[in-house]
Each structure stands twice: as C-alpha cells, then as structure tokens.
Amino acid sequence: MENYIVEMLGITKEFPGIIANDNITLNLKKGEVHALLGENGAGKSTLMSVLFGLYQAEKGEIRKNGQVVKINNPNDANALGIGMVHQHFKLVEIFTVLENIILGVEPNTMGFLQKNEARKKVLELSERYGLSIKPDALIEDISVGMQQRVEILKMLYRDNEILIFDEPTAVLTPQEIKELLKIMRGFASEGKSILFITHKLNEIMEVADRCTVLRKGQHIGTVDVKNTDKEELSRMMVGRDISFSVDKKPAEPKEVVLSVKNVTVASKHHKNNAVRNVTFDVKAGEIVCLAGIDGNGQTEFVSALTGLEKMVDGKVTLCGEDITKASVRERSVAGMSHIPEDRHKHGLVLDYTLQENMVLQRYWQKDFQNKGFIKFDEVRKYAENLIERFDVRSAQGPITMVRSMSGGNQQKAIIAREIDKKHELLVAVQPTRGLDVGAIEYIHKQLVERRDAGKGVLLVSLELEEVMNVSDRILVMYEGEIVGELDPKTTTVQELGLYMSGAKRNTVKEIDNAG
Amino acid sequence: MQGKNSTSQKNKNFLKNITRSSGFSAFSSALVAIILGLVFGFIVMLFAQPENAIKGFRYVLVGGLGRFGSVLYFATPILMTGLAVGFAFKMGLFNIGASGQYTMGMFFAIYVGFMWDLPPGIHWIVAILAGMVGGMIWGLIPGLFKALLNVNEVITSIMFNYIGMYLVDMWIQGNAVMFVSSKSRTNYLPSNVQIPSLGIDGSNVNFGIILAIIIGIVLYIVLQKTTFGYELKATGHNKYASDYAGMKGKKNIILTMVIAGGLAGLGGAFAILAPSAIAGSSMTYEPINIIAANGFNGIAVALLGNAHPIGIIFSSIFISHIQRGGSLAGLVGFKPEIIDVVIGVIIYFSAFAMIMNAALARFVKQHVTRKDEEVVKAKEAE
Numbered sequence: 001m002e003n004y005i006v007e008m009l010g011i012t013k014e015f016p017g018i019i020a021n022d023n024i025t026l027n028l029k030k031g032e033v034h035a036l037l038g039e040n041g042a043g044k045s046t047l048m049s050v051l052f053g054l055y056q057a058e059k060g061e062i063r064k065n066g067q068v069v070k071i072n073n074p075n076d077a078n079a080l081g082i083g084m085v086h087q088h089f090k091l092v093e094i095f096t097v098l099e100n101i102i103l104g105v106e107p108n109t110m111g112f113l114q115k116n117e118a119r120k121k122v123l124e125l126s127e128r129y130g131l132s133i134k135p136d137a138l139i140e141d142i143s144v145g146m147q148q149r150v151e152i153l154k155m156l157y158r159d160n161e162i163l164i165f166d167e168p169t170a171v172l173t174p175q176e177i178k179e180l181l182k183i184m185r186g187f188a189s190e191g192k193s194i195l196f197i198t199h200k201l202n203e204i205m206e207v208a209d210r211c212t213v214l215r216k217g218q219h220i221g222t223v224d225v226k227n228t229d230k231e232e233l234s235r236m237m238v239g240r241d242i243s244f245s246v247d248k249k250p251a252e253p254k255e256v257v258l259s260v261k262n263v264t265v266a267s268k269h270h271k272n273n274a275v276r277n278v279t280f281d282v283k284a285g286e287i288v289c290l291a292g293i294d295g296n297g298q299t300e301f302v303s304a305l306t307g308l309e310k311m312v313d314g315k316v317t318l319c320g321e322d323i324t325k326a327s328v329r330e331r332s333v334a335g336m337s338h339i340p341e342d343r344h345k346h347g348l349v350l351d352y353t354l355q356e357n358m359v360l361q362r363y364w365q366k367d368f369q370n371k372g373f374i375k376f377d378e379v380r381k382y383a384e385n386l387i388e389r390f391d392v393r394s395a396q397g398p399i400t401m402v403r404s405m406s407g408g409n410q411q412k413a414i415i416a417r418e419i420d421k422k423h424e425l426l427v428a429v430q431p432t433r434g435l436d437v438g439a440i441e442y443i444h445k446q447l448v449e450r451r452d453a454g455k456g457v458l459l460v461s462l463e464l465e466e467v468m469n470v471s472d473r474i475l476v477m478y479e480g481e482i483v484g485e486l487d488p489k490t491t492t493v494q495e496l497g498l499y500m501s502g503a504k505r506n507t508v509k510e511i512d513n514a515g
Numbered sequence: 516m517q518g519k520n521s522t523s524q525k526n527k528n529f530l531k532n533i534t535r536s537s538g539f540s541a542f543s544s545a546l547v548a549i550i551l552g553l554v555f556g557f558i559v560m561l562f563a564q565p566e567n568a569i570k571g572f573r574y575v576l577v578g579g580l581g582r583f584g585s586v587l588y589f590a591t592p593i594l595m596t597g598l599a600v601g602f603a604f605k606m607g608l609f610n611i612g613a614s615g616q617y618t619m620g621m622f623f624a625i626y627v628g629f630m631w632d633l634p635p636g637i638h639w640i641v642a643i644l645a646g647m648v649g650g651m652i653w654g655l656i657p658g659l660f661k662a663l664l665n666v667n668e669v670i671t672s673i674m675f676n677y678i679g680m681y682l683v684d685m686w687i688q689g690n691a692v693m694f695v696s697s698k699s700r701t702n703y704l705p706s707n708v709q710i711p712s713l714g715i716d717g718s719n720v721n722f723g724i725i726l727a728i729i730i731g732i733v734l735y736i737v738l739q740k741t742t743f744g745y746e747l748k749a750t751g752h753n754k755y756a757s758d759y760a761g762m763k764g765k766k767n768i769i770l771t772m773v774i775a776g777g778l779a780g781l782g783g784a785f786a787i788l789a790p791s792a793i794a795g796s797s798m799t800y801e802p803i804n805i806i807a808a809n810g811f812n813g814i815a816v817a818l819l820g821n822a823h824p825i826g827i828i829f830s831s832i833f834i835s836h837i838q839r840g841g842s843l844a845g846l847v848g849f850k851p852e853i854i855d856v857v858i859g860v861i862i863y864f865s866a867f868a869m870i871m872n873a874a875l876a877r878f879v880k881q882h883v884t885r886k887d888e889e890v891v892k893a894k895e896a897e
Contacts, residue, residue: 329761346759351752360760
C-alpha cells in the first residue's frame with residue numbers, strides 16, 4: 001500500500017454528453033511498468049491527461065507519495081516529476097535536438113543561454129540509458145525513432161521519475177520497438193515508474209508488470225501480467241472473446257484488376273520525388289499489402305492512385321481501362337473504392353448526418369437524385385439498409401451527426417459505403433488505424449470477404465501483425481520505392497522489418513502467381 | 516442485438532426531437548444575442564443622454580412598428596446582401612465583397628434604365644436582371660482567383676469593393692444622360708424602370724421585398740434539397756472530403772461566388788429601382804467615393820441569421836426595424852452618430868448569435884443525449 005508513488009483515486013471526468021472517466025482508480029508502484037489498456041474511447045488518454053494536468057477531474061484526487069496534490073497544468077506535473085511522451089511528438093522541427101530538449105528549462109545566466117552544461121547532461125543521460133541521438137541535428141532531419149528518443153530525453157533531462165508513454169510504438173519498426181521496450185525496462189530497474197498506454201497486447205505481455213484495463217470509461221480491473229494472458233486481457237478490454245488469427249482460405253488470384261507502371265509522384269516537402277518508379281499488379285481475388293514505415297511515400301502513392309494528386313510519370317490501368325488522367329469520380333465509376341487513411345479529413349463530412357455520408361460517393365447517381373433534387377426518402381432507406389447490414393451503431397440511426405459517433409462506427413460507415421458501391425478494386429489505407437481489437441477483427445473479415453468475392457484488395461498498412469495476417473502478397477515500400485516482394489507464409493516479422501527499415505532489398509521480379 | 520428493434524422506433528421520436536431542438540437553439544440563441552445587444556445599446560444611450568434615454572430607447576424598440584412599409588423597404592437590399600454573404604459562407608467562403616457586387620449591380624440596373632429603350636412592361640424587369648448580371652461578374656472574378664490561383668477571396672473581394680466603387684463613380688460621372696453634375700447625383704429614373712410599388716402609404720416598399728423573400732426561400736430549397744446544395748455544404752464543412760468524393764471543387768467555388776455576386780447585385784438593383792413616394796422623382800446614386808454600407812450590413816444580417824436563408828429573411832427585417840426605430844430617436848434629441856453607435860452595438864452583439872448558437876447547441880445536445888441514454892437504459896432494463 002505504502003509504496004505507491006502515484007495514486008489516482010476515484011477519478012471522474014465528464015465531457016458534454018459523455019462520461020470519459022467514471023470513478024477510476026489507478027495505482028502506480030515505484031519502479032514498475034504499468035500498462036494502461038483499453039479500446040478507443042475507453043478513456044485512457046483522458047485519464048493520462050488528468051494526471052498530466054491537461055484536464056481537471058470533477059471528482060477524485062491524485063496523490064503523490066501519499067500526499068494529495070493538485071495538478072492544474074503540465075508545469076505542475078513537471079514539478080512533481082511527471083513527464084509524458086505524446087503520441088504526436090511535440091517538437092520544434094527547425095530546432096536542433098539539444099535545443100528541443102532544453103526548451104522551457106533553458107540554463108541561462110542573465111538571459112544568455114548556457115548550452116554547454118546542458119549538452120554535458122544530455123550526453124550523459126543519452127549514454128547512460130542507451131538513447132543514441134545527434135545533439136546538433138535538426139529535428140526535421142532525423143528519423144521518427146530518434147525523435148522519440150529526443151522526447152524521452154526531454155523527460156529525463158527534467159529529472160522526471162514518472163514517465164507516461166502514449167502509444168509509443170505505433171510509429172516504430174519492429175527493431176525499434178524491441179529497443180524501446182528494453183529501454184523502458186531499463187528505466188524501471190533504475191527506479192523510475194512507467195505508465196504505458198497501448199492496445200497492443202504483445203507489448204504488454206513483454207514489458208509490463210501490471211496492467212489496468214478500462215472499458216467505456218469504467219475501471220474493469222488491474223491484473224498482474226505474469227498471471228494473465230492475451231486472451232484474458234482482450235476479454236477484459238472488449239467484453240467478449242476475440243480471435244487473433246484471421247481466418248482465410250488460400251487466395252485464388254485471377255485476372256489483373258489494377259496495373260501500376262513506373263508511377264512517380266512529386267513530394268510536397270522536398271525536391272526529391274516521394275514515390276519513385278513504382279510498378280506492380282493487383283489481381284482479382286487477392287489482398288496485396290503495401291507495407292512500410294509511415295512516411296515512405298505510401299500516402300503520396302495512394303493520393304496519386306485515387307486521383308487526389310497528380311503523378312509526375314507513370315501509367316495506371318484499372319480493369320483494362322487507362323485511368324492515369326481520370327478524375328476522382330471517373331476512377332470511382334470505373335470500379336475503385338477507397339477507404340482513406342484519414343477518415344476525418346477525407347472519408348467523412350463530420351457535420352453531415354450518417355445518411356448523407358452514406359451517399360457521399362453516390363448522391364449524384366440516378367438512384368438518389370432526380371433532376372438535381374436529392375431523393376431523401378431513398379437516401380434514408382439506403383442508409384438504413386447499410387446500417388443494418390454492417391451493424392453501424394449510433395445514437396439516432398440515419399440522422400445521427402457523424403461527428404458524435406465513435407471512431408469504430410465511423411470507420412464501419414465508410415467501409416459499408418465503399419464496399420456496397422460497385423467496385424472491382426478496394427484500396428484500404430490503414431483501415432484499422434486507431435481502432436480496438438473488436439473493430440479490427442471486423443474490418444479484417446470484411447477485407448477477406450471482399451477478396452473471396454473476387455475483388456482485388458490493395459491494403460496499405462503500418463501494422464506488422466495486420467500485414468502478416470491479412471495479406472496474400474507483401475510489397476515493401478522504402479523511401480518511395482518498392483524494395484521487396486514477400487510472401488507472408490514464408491517470411492518473418494524480423495525479415496519484413498529489415499526491408500521496411502531499408503537494411504535489405506531485393507529487386508522486384510515479375511512473380512507468376514501460378515501456384 | 517435486442518437494441519436494434521427499438522432503434523427504428525427511437526428514430527421517429529428523435530427526428531421530432533432534433534428538428535425541434537436545433538431550430539429552437541438557433542432561434543433562441545439569436546434572441547439572447549439580440550437582447551444582450553439591446554441592453555448594451557440602452558447603456559450607450561444612458562451615457563449619451565440620460566434624461567431622454569428611455570424615450571429614445573422606446574423609439575429604437577418599437578418605432579419601426581408604425582412604419583412597417585419603410586422597414587420592409589430598407590430590409591430589401593440588406594436581405595439580398597445578407598443572402599450573398601450567407602450563401603457563400605455555406606461553402607466556406609467569406610464573401611466580404613458584397614458591397615462591390617451591390618454597387619456593380621446598381622450601376623448595371625441604372626445603365627439599362629437610362630440607356631436602353633424598352634417597352635414599359637418589361638423595362639424594370641430587364642433592369643433588375645442587368646443588376647444581377649453586374650453582381651455576378653463582380654463575384655465571378657474573386658471566384659476565379661480563388662479557384663484557379665488559390666488567392667484568398669477575402670483579399671480579392673475587399674479590393675474589388677474599391678475597384679467596383681471607383682469604376683462606377685467614374686462611369687456615372689462621365690455619362691451626361693445619367694449624371695446631373697450640378698446636384699452631384701444621378702438623374703431621376705423614368706417611372707417605367709421603377710419597380711411597382713406595393714402601395715403602402717408613406718413608404719417606398721415595393722415588389723422587390725417579395726422577390727427577395729422568394730429568392731431566400733428558393734435558396735433554402737437549393738441548399739437543402741438539391742445535389743448542388745449537398746455538394747456546396749459538404750465542401751463548406753470539409754473541403755478534403757468533397758475532393759475525395761469527386762466533387763468539382765473549383766467549379767463549385769466559381770459557381771458559388773457567381774451566385775453570391777448575383778444576389779448582391781440584385782440587392783443593388785432593388786435599392787436603386789425602388790419607386791419614390793414623391794411623384795416624378797426616384798432613388799438616386801451619389802458618386803462620392805464611399806463604399807456601400809448595405810454590403811457590410813449584409814455580413815451582420817448573415818451572421819445574425821446563422822447563414823440560413825430563412826433566418827436571413829427575419830434578421831434583415833429585424834435589423835432594418837432597429838435602424839428605422841433608431842432614426843426616430845433623433846426626435847428626442849439623439850444625434851445621428853449616437854444612434855449609429857447604438858445600432859452598431861446591437862448589430863455587433865447580434866453577430867455573436869453564431870457563438871451563442873454553438874454554446875446553446877452544446878447545452879441542448881447534452882440534455883438530449885442524456886435523455887437518450889436514459890431511454891436506452893430503460894429499454895435494456897425491460
């Protein structure tokens with residue numbers, strides 16, 4: 001009881017219309033790695049924001065070393081030794097690593113920066129914990145992995161002893177993840193206490209001592225990791241049993257649906273092209289996965305493929321029809337469905353109702369309009385049908401504002417719309433991003449079902465587990481090029497990681513899918 | 516799932532609930548904004564002339580009622596410019612150039628009125644249409660700049676306010692048929708170019724207000740029921756999603772600005788072609804290098820009306836009412852400038868309607884969702 005370094009007791013935090021945290025208790029022992037697990041919208045981030053001073057709880061109290069403390073803002077949190085690595089890094093891109101680390105606590109004499117002291121301390125810390133960095137490199141020039149190490153060093157530099165990691169592994173390669181988990185263990189053995197937000201069960205099993213599970217704002221339980229298993233944790237998180245493996249028959253690829261030849265796309269950020277000379281085919285009845293670490297040209301490639309951006313060079317053929325210069329709508333009519341990467345930015349009009357969003361690609365078709373007037377009765381019927389078939393849940397059915405729906409159900413709505421639309425090729429970009437295991441299971445099933453219905457599926461994913469489980473063929477993209485073609489049945493996660501990080505490459509050869 | 520059965524039933528109830536609550540919240544928030552504006556307006560009057568404040572304020576409040584014809588007459592142009600601003604706003608464009616479009620429309624209407632020889636029955640109609648075309652041209656140009664070169668429409672349309680005003684002043688001063696240089700105003704328009712009067716005594720109210728209201732209702736239908744309105748609002752809410760859905764964003768930007776310009780141009784035509792209560796005279800335009808205030812009042816009208824065409828019909832009449840009443844406060848010794856300040860304060864606060872709307876909507880939504888949860892819980896308990 002006495003050795004809790006942080007106690008959050010009976011924390012209740014309400015937002016208009018929703019109780020994000022309902023009487024949640026979380027105790028953090030000194031020197032432990034404590035995982036915080038929950039579906040999206042379960043209240044993990046809210047709880048951590050309360051601890052970090054970004055939100056104030058309506059009820060409950062926070063104790064540090066048994067003393068009740070009040071944390072009104074992140075500065076208070078810092079003063080108590082609480083630091084946080086956010087999911088989206090908070091770094092100044094055009095500053096150096098060192099400048100970012102000391103930002104806000106700059107050592108100075110009468111207003112003049114004293115960087116040498118700081119440099120010494122930073123290098124010391126970096127060596128001690130094995131966090132290799134280049135102190136004088138600009139943030140914009142270093143890898144995501146190193147940016148994260150900079151964030152971690154920021155906390156260490158401030159002598160924080162309670163470290164919060166908000167989904168830190170989402171942006172890393174398998175090798176980097178391994179490295180990070182090792183570093184986290186190292187912190188724990190040094191007596192620092194770690195709160196680790198995640199929904200990846202493997203990582204919890206590997207690194208955490210205890211795990212607190214939240215569901216819909218409720219505290220479901222806190223368990224010792226060594227006395228539990230993945231199945232139990234997922235049951236606590238979702239409230240039912242989840243199957244981890246994707247159930248699917250071997251693929252039966254047929255004719256080529258999508259043919260991409262020498263596609264090159266310019267970058268908005270630098271002079272080099274973001275996508276260089278990409279060539280591949282997708283056949284009917286197979287799931288081809290474009291794997292890679294975020295920022296290696298996948299986003300630009302998909303923009304060009306779907307017609308949102310122009311390509312510099314290359315040719316795209318869909319079902320034998322040259323669509324290189326076709327507009328977004330022409331591509332859609334030609335048989336391309338697109339589940340976009342960012343569902344809030346591209347996929348949905350959040351301030352439209354669910355039924356209006358369900359016809360976002362089709363409102364202009366004869367079924368839904370007559371002489372320019374939208375047939376709202378038809379739209380309603382159509383939306384009700386989709387809602388029923390795809391089990392999209394919302395407070396008010398077709399007239400729910402999409403903004404008020406949960407992320408999983410928003411994604412289901414997009415999937416329903418894109419799958420029900422006439423299509424031969426489904427482009428799904430990170431379709432499970434930010435979703436919980438239940439929704440992921442559902443979406444994977446839908447993708448496989450599309451494949452079995454004889455459609456071509458192009459899946460763009462950053463999640464290794466997804467890449468390995470769902471796809472029939474893997475293309476690895478690195479710095480805008482396809483550096484390898486792998487068969488998920490014969491390759492390993494480690495090998496995939498080597499390709500993704502650019503350490504290994506093979507020349508892509510025309511592989512005949514006779515087998 | 517047993518929840519599913521009850522969903523469709525629930526929908527019916529909630530459809531009612533939602534229409535009532537969202538309309539209700541928009542209206543009540545506008546009301547709160549207006550009341551706040553009036554309170555502050557009264558405070559200003561108290562400071563200016565404490566002894567006459569109450570009397571003067573009564574004029575502001577109810578003075579317009581006795582002159583309803585005038586209220587409608589002055590409401591016509593700001594209703595049109597309000598629609599011009601509000602319609603573009605639905606697309607996410609801030610059409611601050613309603614003044615220039617209004618002035619251009621006015622000029623086109625005058626030009627047709629003086630320079631074209633047409634049969635009496637249709638002359639005024641052609642003049643109105645000419646005004647619309649003038650406004651459309653002045654909306655088209657910022658629209659083209661925005662769509663093709665991505666130049667911010669706020670900047671271009673502000674500049675086009677000046678360009679339009681100076682051009683019109685130059686053109687009018689250079690035309691001996693239209694311009695009476697001794698009085699530095701335009702000539703009286705022939706009576707067959709004037710819009711037929713509605714015949715309310717002592718006012719210039721004319722057929723224009725009826726046309727303006729019809730246009731407002733048509734816009735409402737366009738926005739709510741047509742594919743064009745669907746695309747327009749979708750683009751206004753989320754440009755990226757509209758690109759993703761294959762909507763022609765550039766075409767829609769241009770079309771929206773053309774329509775908005777046309778609306779403001781119609782406002783200018785309605786204003787200048789209004790009949791005069793005094794026989795043998797007409798409305799005139801003074802080329803004195805001032806940007807038309809009706810264009811900017813349109814912004815306030817649009818904000819108070821929540822950019823909703825029907826809301827704009829009412830907000831334009833309200834603002835016109837306050838302005839008429841305010842001018843009457845001069846009877847108890849308030850200087851016109853003070854009255855302008857009071858009206859300004861009221862309009863300024865009224866413009867907060869949007870913000871209040873958001874706050875109130877949040878409150879209402881919270882209330883409704885709570886009830887929703889209770890219903891769900893009750894159903895589950897069964």
